[in-house]
Structure formats: structure tokens, C-alpha cells
Amino acid sequence: MYNANKVIIGIIVFLIFFAMPFWLNFGKVEALPKPELPKEEKKCIEDTDYMKAYHMKFLDEWRKTKVREGKVYYINKEGKIYKMSLQRTCMKCHDNKEKFCDRCHKNLVVQPDCWKCHLAPEEVKKWQ
Amino acid sequence: MNLIFSLIVLAILILIPLIGVGVLGLSSLFAIFIPYLAFAIFFFGLIYRIIDWARSPQPYKITTTSGQQKSLSWIKHSRLESPASSWEVYLRMFFEVFLFRSLFRNLRADFDGKRLIYGSAKWLWLGAILFHFSFLVIMIRHLRFFVNEVPSFVQKISAVDSFFQLGVPPIYITDILILAGLGFLLLRRLVDAKVNYLSYASDYFPLLLIISIALTGILMRLYVKPDLYAIKQLTYGLATFNPALPKGNLSMLFYIHLFLVSSLAAYFPFSKLVHMVGVFFSPTRNMPNDNRMSRHINPWEYPVKYVTYAEWQEKFRDVLEEAGIPIDEEWTNVAQK
Structure with a gap:
């Protein structure tokens, strides 16, 4: 092998870069934090699979219909009526932002801007 | 013809997970075994290519010299175009690898009436740089799926990349840029007759493959949402060598995305894409032009009787x-x- 030391440095740099997912986890493997679901309520507004994947679209839709069209109520697939409100409807059951929202969001680098205007239940409690 | 062939190969590649997971239900094969196999091929294949190239001798000094060679002290020499020391070679390689300096000098030949003229053509450089750097940022961003406590630089990059906050979830700037770059690189091969003439299936296929990967990724981010928590469970398991199929539903689109990425990784060491390591082994770029200072000994040379x-x-x-x-x-x- 010609220029062996340079080539070996090159291989090491290549491995360091492309094996990043492996060595960044080294020595601190643990179970992923699981979001805490509400204990009393078993059913969300729509079914769980849909909520897991599409909740951000769902909330965005709520925001648009409420703020821009002035509609207040949402009727789900089963015909149940909900008031469209993040703080009053969603967070009534999911009453802990840190244990429900943030666990996944932090873990997956999702940076929603909900809480720039809305108040998390923890904060509401502080002011009551 | 070349384009049609690559499109057919791509269609087959998309059909494989569709049938394999959708019909036959081989989820763990497509979610665990194939990705591992593909990345093993990627790592060992590339290291094999590196060592193979490093073992080939360079019999002659064939450095590209498009500038004044270093000679007498009062003649100003061109450090980048005709590097004389290894430090200058490093500098030239840096500009080559990170800024695609040779592409920046790309020329276009055309006829002005009967006269052959050359003009600067920076579009190729722009398309290449958009594509490569977007790809780099996208790869770094994907670390969020593989690491449990995502490092802060990944968070910062994601934040900057979704700076415009368009839509929910916000669209990434690099997603648009990579499609713009790839779109240009593909159109160039289709529209420009001269480039079209020398485009093979092996030129179209990587472009189409990476475009499909980008499109499935963008589709998953913006429209057909998968269960991201389940995906992270799978990918984190893969990265920690603790693979397990998550309980949640991994969407079909995710399987297609994963299979195309695996195909790209496995195809990488055997295709033109291996220019990623090849660029470091270009003898016209990585040799100093110091013929007059030190003699380049041909490694094949043996004492002749x-x-x-x-x-x-x-x-x-x-x-x-x-x-x-x-x-x-x-x-x-x-x-x-």
C-alpha cells in the first residue's frame, strides 16, 4: 500500500463520519422515553394510529378552522363533539406537557412552536 | 433507452418492498436484515476500494498544472494550480473536495456561426454543490433517528434548516435545495444533446435513485405521515445493534424509503458514486508538481540487468x-x- 499512513487516516475519518450513529450511542444505550398516556381516558379524539402520525396536521387544521373561519366545535368520526382548543381539550386529558409532548419531541428533534403562545398545564397551575 | 432502463430498475426496486412487506409480510427481513447487509456492503466495499486504489502504483507524476510552476525566486508561482509542496497540495485538495473547484472551471463549447467558442458554465457547479451539501445536511439531520439523546449540533442544524417555518411540520430548506440540484443534474443529461449522448444508465440510475429517496422522505415528512416513534424504535435498535421490530405500524412508504437507501448503500462502492473516495486518489490532483526538485521514482522500477x-x-x-x-x-x- 502506497502512502499507507495517509490512507489509514482517510479510512479512519471515513469510519468516524459514517459510523456516527453507532459510536454516538456508545456506552449509553437505554430504552427510549415513552410518552405518558392519560390514565382515565382510553380514547383520543380520533383513533390512536391516526393521532400518533397526524396529530400535528390535525392541530394545524384546528388552528386554521378556529382562527380563520371562526368555528369552535369539531365533530369526530363517531359524531362526538369537541371544542377545538389545545389548552382546554387536548391538555385536559394529556395534562402534562413534559411527560407527554416533550418526551417524543425532544427525542426526535421536533421543535413545534405551539408553546410560544399557548400555556402548558404546568405553567397554568403555577399562575392559578 | 438508458433512461428507460434505469427507470425500470428503479420501478423494480420500489416493487420489491411493496411485494415483500405488503404481500408476503417479510417485515423483519426488510426492516432489519437488508439494511444491515446493505451497510455492511457499503463499509467493506468502500474500504476494499480504498485499499485497492492505495495499492496501485502511480508510475508517473501527472499532476495537472494550469498555473506557473515554482522555479526561480523572482517568478511568482501559482500555489493552487501548480502546487509545489504537500501543504499546497492539501490546500488544492481541500478546495476540490469541499468546493468542487474543477467543476467551477467547467466550460461549454459551442458554435458561434462557424467559429468554435468556449464559455464559462457554472450551472453544473451550482447544481452539484446544491445537491452534495444538501445531502450532507440531510444525512446529519437523520442522526435524530439513530441517537437517543440527539447531539446539540443536530438540533441546531434542524432548527436552521426549518428556519422559514412553512407549514406543519415545517419544510426543510435542504429538501427543496436537493431536489433543485438533482433536478438540474438530471435535466442537464436529458436536455443538453452533448451530455445526453454520453449518458449511460449508470449515470441516470443514481440520480433517479437519490431523487426517489428524497421524494419518499419529503412525502413522509409533509403528507403521508408515518408513526415516527415506531420508526425511531426501529432505527435506534439498528444503531445500537439491538434490532427489534416495533409494535407500531411502520408505513409502506417508510419501507420503500428504507429499501431504496439500502440499495443506494449497497450500490455505492460499485458505481460512479465511489468518486467520494476516488477524488482523494486522483493523481492529477493529489500530487505536487515538483518534478524539478525531487525525482519521482516509478514504483515498478527494479534494477535492470x-x-x-x-x-x-x-x-x-x-x-x-x-x-x-x-x-x-x-x-x-x-x-x-
């Missing part, structure tokens, strides 16, 4: 004299010395 005329004459002196062939005494003296 030869006989001088004087030695030959000495050996056959008797026969030569007998045959009346004149003896060159001058040579004899040299041989005796």
Missing part, C-alpha cells in the same frame, strides 16, 4: 578479432576502468 558495449566487446573480443571486426579501443579503456 544490462551489458554495456565495452563489456560485450570484452566478452567476444577473440571472436570479433578473428572475424576482422575492428575493436574500439576507446571502449576497452572505459571497460578496464
Whole structure:
């Protein structure tokens, strides 16, 4: 092998870069934090699979219909009526932002801007 | 024809997970086994290519010299175009690898009436740089799926990349840029007759493959949402060598995305894409132009056994004299010395 030391440095740099997912986890493997679901309520507004994947679209839709069209109520697939409100409807059951929202969001680098205007239940409690 | 062939191969590649997972239900094969296999091929294949190239000798110094060579002290020499020291070679390689300097000099030949003219053509450079750097950022961003406590630089990059906050979830700037870059690189091959003439299936296929990967990714981010928590469970398991199929539903689109990425990784070391390591082994780029300062020894060179005329004459002196062939005494003296 010609220029062996340079080539070996090159291989090491290549491995360091492309094996990043492996060595960044080294020595601190643990179970992923699981979001805490509400204990009393078993059913969300729509079914769980849909909520897991599409909740951000769902909330965005709520925001648009409420703020821009002035509609207040949402009727789900089963015909149940909900008031469209993040703080009053969603967070009534999911009453802990840190244990429900943030666990996944932090873990997956999702940076929603909900809480720039809305108040998390923890904060509401502080002011009551 | 070349384009159609690559499109057919791509369609087959998309059909494989569709049938494999959708019909046959081989989820763990497509979610765990194939990605591992593909990345093993990627790592070992590339290291094999590196060592293979490193073992090939460079018999001649063939550095590209498009600038003034270093010679006399009062002649200004061009450090990047005709590097004389290894430091200058490093500098040239840096500009080559990170800024695609040779592409920046890309020229376009065309006829002005009957006259052949050359003009600067920076579009290729722009398309290439958009594509490559977007790809880099996208790859770094994907670390969020593989690491549990995502490092802060990944978070910062994601934040900057979704700076415009368009839509929910916000669209990434690099997603648009990579499609713009790839779109241009593909269109260039389709529209420009000269480039079209020398485009093979092996040129179209990687472009189409990466475009499909980007499109499935963008589709998953913006429209057909998968269960991201389940995906992270799978990918985190893969990264920690603790793979397990998550309970949640991994969407079909995710399987297609994963299979295409695996195909890209496995195809990488055997295709033109291996220019990623090849660029470091370009003899025209990585050699200093110091022919006049130090001699480049051909690694093939071995001590050749030869006989001088004087030695030959000495050996056959008797026969030569007998045959009346004149003896060159001058040579004899040299041989005796």
C-alpha cells in the first residue's frame, strides 16, 4: 500500500463520519422515553394510529378552522363533539406537557412552536 | 433507452418492498436484515476500494498544472494550480473536495456561426454543490433517528434548516435545495444533446435513485405521515445493534424509503458514486508538481540487468578479432576502468 499512513487516516475519518450513529450511542444505550398516556381516558379524539402520525396536521387544521373561519366545535368520526382548543381539550386529558409532548419531541428533534403562545398545564397551575 | 432502463430498475426496486412487506409480510427481513447487509456492503466495499486504489502504483507524476510552476525566486508561482509542496497540495485538495473547484472551471463549447467558442458554465457547479451539501445536511439531520439523546449540533442544524417555518411540520430548506440540484443534474443529461449522448444508465440510475429517496422522505415528512416513534424504535435498535421490530405500524412508504437507501448503500462502492473516495486518489490532483526538485521514482522500477558495449566487446573480443571486426579501443579503456 502506497502512502499507507495517509490512507489509514482517510479510512479512519471515513469510519468516524459514517459510523456516527453507532459510536454516538456508545456506552449509553437505554430504552427510549415513552410518552405518558392519560390514565382515565382510553380514547383520543380520533383513533390512536391516526393521532400518533397526524396529530400535528390535525392541530394545524384546528388552528386554521378556529382562527380563520371562526368555528369552535369539531365533530369526530363517531359524531362526538369537541371544542377545538389545545389548552382546554387536548391538555385536559394529556395534562402534562413534559411527560407527554416533550418526551417524543425532544427525542426526535421536533421543535413545534405551539408553546410560544399557548400555556402548558404546568405553567397554568403555577399562575392559578 | 438508458433512461428507460434505469427507470425500470428503479420501478423494480420500489416493487420489491411493496411485494415483500405488503404481500408476503417479510417485515423483519426488510426492516432489519437488508439494511444491515446493505451497510455492511457499503463499509467493506468502500474500504476494499480504498485499499485497492492505495495499492496501485502511480508510475508517473501527472499532476495537472494550469498555473506557473515554482522555479526561480523572482517568478511568482501559482500555489493552487501548480502546487509545489504537500501543504499546497492539501490546500488544492481541500478546495476540490469541499468546493468542487474543477467543476467551477467547467466550460461549454459551442458554435458561434462557424467559429468554435468556449464559455464559462457554472450551472453544473451550482447544481452539484446544491445537491452534495444538501445531502450532507440531510444525512446529519437523520442522526435524530439513530441517537437517543440527539447531539446539540443536530438540533441546531434542524432548527436552521426549518428556519422559514412553512407549514406543519415545517419544510426543510435542504429538501427543496436537493431536489433543485438533482433536478438540474438530471435535466442537464436529458436536455443538453452533448451530455445526453454520453449518458449511460449508470449515470441516470443514481440520480433517479437519490431523487426517489428524497421524494419518499419529503412525502413522509409533509403528507403521508408515518408513526415516527415506531420508526425511531426501529432505527435506534439498528444503531445500537439491538434490532427489534416495533409494535407500531411502520408505513409502506417508510419501507420503500428504507429499501431504496439500502440499495443506494449497497450500490455505492460499485458505481460512479465511489468518486467520494476516488477524488482523494486522483493523481492529477493529489500530487505536487515538483518534478524539478525531487525525482519521482516509478514504483515498478527494479534494477535492470544490462551489458554495456565495452563489456560485450570484452566478452567476444577473440571472436570479433578473428572475424576482422575492428575493436574500439576507446571502449576497452572505459571497460578496464
